[in-house]
Amino acid sequence: MVVFSQNTRTDSIAAIKNLQTEAAQAISVQNFDEAIVKLIEAEKRIQNGDYESLKADSRLNLAELNYFLQNYKKAKSEIEITLTYLDQEQTTARLAHTYTLHGLILTRLEEFDKAEEYLQKADKIYAAQNNETNQANVISGFGVLELQRGNYKKAINYFNACLPTFRIGDMKFQEASTELNKADALLKVSERDIENPFHKAKIALDNANNIIEARGYSQLLTESYRITSQIAIKEGNADEALLYYNKYTKINDSIHRVYTAAISKGLDAETSIGDLTQIIENKQSEIDEQKRTLNLNKMTTGLSIALIIILSLLTLSLYKNNNLRAKANNLLQDKNVEMQSAKEKAEKASLAKAQFLSTITHELRTPLYAVTGLTHLLLEEDPKDEQKEHLNSLKFSGEYLLSLINNILDLNKLEANKVEMEKTTFSLKKRINDVMVALKKSADDRKNHLRLEFDDAIPNKLVGDPLKLSQVLINLIGNSVKFTQNGEVVIRVSKLDQSSNKVKLHFEIEDNGVGISKKKQKSIFETFSQASLQINRKFGGTGLGLSIVKNLLELMGSKIHLESELGKGSKFWFNVNFSISEEFQEDNNPNNIIYDVDYIALENRNVLVVEDNKINQMITKKILEKNKMICDVADNGMDAVKMVEKQTFDIILMDIHMPGISGIEATQKIREFNKDIPIIALTAVTIDENLDDFYRAGFNEIIPKPFKTEEFFEKIYRTLEGKKMPAPR
Template sequence: MKKYILISFFFCAGFALAQNEKANIENQINTAGKYFNKGQYEKALELSKSALVRSFKINDDYLIAHSYNAIGVIYDEFSQSKHAISFYKKALAYASKTENDSLNDWIYSNLGSVYYFSKIDVEKGIQFYKKSLKFATKINDSVQITYTKLNIASAYFSVNDFKNGINYVRQSQDYVKRKGTHEMQFTLASLLGIYHTHDNQPEMAMQYYNSAIAIADKYQFQSYLLNIYETLVTHYKYYRQPELAQEYQEKFNLLNKTLYSQDKKDLLKESAMQIELDEYRIQLERIELENEKQFQKLQESNRVTALFSVLLVVFLVLLLTLYRSNKFRKKINAELSQANTELQLAKEQAEEASKMKSQFVSTITHELRTPLYGVVGITDIITDEHKELANSPHLNSLKFSARYLLSLVNDILQLNKMDEKHIVLETAVFSMQEELDAIVNSVQYIADNNANELIVAIDPKIPTFLIGDRLRLSQILMNLTSNALKFTRNGKVKISMLHTGIQNDTHQIEFKVSDTGVGIAPADQQKIFEMFVQVGRTDEDYQGTGLGLSIVKKLIALFGSSIHLESELKKGTTFRFTIGFKAAQDVQNLTMATEKVLQTPSSLKVLVVEDNKINQLVTQKIMDKHQIKCDMVEDGFSALHLLETNQYDVILMDINMPIMNGFDTTRRIRNLGIQTPVIALTAFDKEEVKEQAMACGMNDIIIKPFEPEKLFEMIYQLVGESQ
């Protein structure tokens, strides 16, 4: 059964705003609504996105909610339910700040529509509609009351609850006939047609359907016309008239293809990411602007202090008597005290702004890593459970996109750490060959897409195992290699390592990443190492944020080295740098650890404390794949209850949980005398939570998303130590 929904695109036509910019934004969204009703969705989306950015700049909660709602309606129209719900909820968050009942009414109505129309949860959709109805009744908005009642009736019809549905139709009928808009008249006729179809009154049903078609044709309601075609297909199938059902099915297909082409859907997906990036950019700009203001205040205070110092010297020379000298001294002391107070306040405000920026970046990366753990994990699950999809381009694209987004999140966090000088190189034993294999596996998808040959050459003089920060080195090579592959088509990309000598027991290794791609113009060769700078976009649109090479340059500087560039347009590019590593003399433990991970006993019993349902599923599948017994609970109290009667070899503990977080749960476990190893399984950066984790009794930390092998290596090591 097709559903008929009246979506609140406009908040209030002709709403009087005092300021000119606000009025312009309001008019812009209203214009977007007109394009939406005509089926011109690209224009509607462009205007709505522009309105959102302008609303953020003037910091108007009402208009921000207004814009988010408009964008959500467009995504809802294309059945992009996840994005639509996200935008509606953002709209609701800003609407709550305005204490505007009308805003809450419209947004709850649209939330009801997306849950019901997309068949996510019809009952939940009805509950949202009823919340909307309460707000509409509270403000006595007859139009919105009627809209909402018709939506509730449509939802009840969709689950064959015609008894409740027809009651709402009858409550709305009188108002629609007297004052109803054309959309209301169309919806009422459609719903009465559906009701009479299922009441075995086909002639009466067709009268209402024909009335609905006439309204849609007259006022060019293309999406409504699509709905009535689909309903007529259902109607004729119900009365066993296949020829007529086929006729309207063909009309439906033709109109659906015109309104909802794949190009338009692709545009929406790209726009969703752009909207989120615009939001983050605006928030960061606000923080930077606040920092600049505080810095200016600090400079002004310094000038005031300098001026007072000069005046103090002048007055000391001029004052001849003790009385004037004492009076002058008191005055200067008071003024200096005030200046120092202002300086201290300015310093604290600047530090607070910097702290807010760090917290913002940390929160954003955590909130993105959590769903990415689910995306990456579920993608791996699909690959494992459906071997026939192993080579699916769509699944590979999903994997690549998830890992690309994860890389972007890590880049942002990395830059923030570098700016605050929080990065210290680690020292650990690693295999250069294994790191290169991992990099090649990660970028092979890009190489295949661009028909490139990826070549790796390692000087045999380089020791098998080295000591150094393998993570930072991998980041450098990964960024350079993925860049080379993206800017090369039908060519070659080569990663080479040359042993150039030994200095003070340190093996000097020259790294080169070269390609046969588009090359970089001489005028752009210094710019590319700056943040957010991208070149070479005139002919083709290469993906990227402009952060990669900036991070590479800073990471190489941490190793005490520098990067060199050689490039020629249309012939290719080579990046070169040298880093020294000490050779690992005793690699037996590393080799044994790797072998033991592969032999992890299935007799292990693990307790997972995780509140996110999707992350529970992913972690459960990882444990099942390795034949490890696993109990799953969603909060700290449940974990404590299980530990009273069960013993486990290891506990995987999420940190950010409701009721009782992972730190408090672990602290209570240790207070009970339970010494089972606890591993923090979190999306927070390790350095942010390390101190708290160790203080409460956790044994180690692993960051989501993670490689299962790293987790099992950690589990085996901790279990072995505890035994």
């Protein structure tokens, strides 16, 4: 009997190990749904038979599966349980493998110091065992760690070190994965650190793709598409970049669906066992109940039969009700999964769109800076009349394109919730007058009259975000000016309510222009929406302005309203709450709407231009020298730091995105030994950049590229005059 029991236990252990092996093989070929089913079955047998020695392998397999499915938090919890089972092991290969996987999981969770600690533990064990194959896996892990840390050159060295071992050992998955990571690092490394990294990245990607195509590694194919999209962006191929990014998103979604289906399949297998147990328990309860009923009611056989029939019918009814409830629950769960999947897909699509538009608008700014800058320089060189006409057309087109890019960037920031409200004290009447001055030329060109009706009962000192309010008013008033000819645009501001420290104001912008139809009024505030195709052809524009207005007012806790009739004009109105300030202090020119520059005061000032793009260097230098400023150039951030240490400059114009150290890092290094020199960020701002970070890093001012020359010199002059100091760090 003892021998039979021992044999049964041995067979059970063998069966569990076989299930664990099959699960590991399924993971290696990325058959995740089968792996989950095998692991759940193995886990049941372990729990039922109390096989403590096999629990570590089971948890390790679950951790590895969740790691490949990018479910890193679950992977971490499983690997930590695994380590509790292995606390007695010292130098086993299983412990080293667990340490390696733990390091990779922590890397993905950005717990870099802990990740490095576990990878070092694994490397020490493998080195003692002289196990070069598994040691290569650890080296690859170090490479991934340095890649995530941003140490790209160091990461590439690790990848190059482990690739020969993977090739000799025919470890194709590891080889392909490492080639992809290497390509990713090469796309980010500076050309000063690695020679011709872009070409090498394409070679590494080709090597990975050859293996992926031959072996069908779907997860690696996802990364391949992402890196291909990045290469296309660097090559200026926007269509191909978007194509591969969409493929990347689609496969990521399919992997998520496989994961969801796999878990559902595993849960179905587990639930079927539970249901069977429940049915057996229910039947046993019925039998016991029937026995008690027969013992208590032996007086008549008829009564006993009647009771049995009643109980049977009741049991059948309950069984059917349970089935209906189970089906309803399953249906509800399926719908919830579908809704969650649709929600995540929509969020990913929205993120992909925002990232793509941000990248494209940023990349467009560099060549556009060359266009607007060279146009300005040519107009300054006394061109012929016919040349001047062409150059003015080119200038107008460049400014129009810049306006479109800025609108797209503003809308992206609003939709990505990257816009924050500021609270500063300002004069509302002065702010509105500045907006009207800025739009006066546009109004005069269309023979329109701008009129302000301002309630004098409104407090002079308000607290809010004057920049966002100005942006709303510029869009609304500018829109009315554009769609009105030989007419009038009236701006009305009145007080609705006031308490001791709050005031509610009513704003109206009314015109007697072309008006908007009832049908189009419903969609006029949607992105890229315009009143009609004819309106677009006649007046131009993108339809972004009113969408920006709607988003900004919602951010301010308000809502835009519209009243309009075709041929008679339109009226836009909204209400906004402001705080009332006891103190008043406002920048005389916060929006640079009126440019007031003493150009003589700028003559012979020493300027350091930090810029890696040669064309941009030439344009900026010529614009400065035409105004009799003395200009030196640094090709990168490190050269700039060295030049400031050795020479004296009146002001620095610093680019942000450069090889080596960035403009922010260079500014921080300069501030370590020179806290007084004015530094202006001259950069193409993207959706991911927070302007407050620039001021915290030590910049005095920011000039987005491309710029209007008047604004360029106004900000230089104002910064030199000491009107805007860097934010304290």
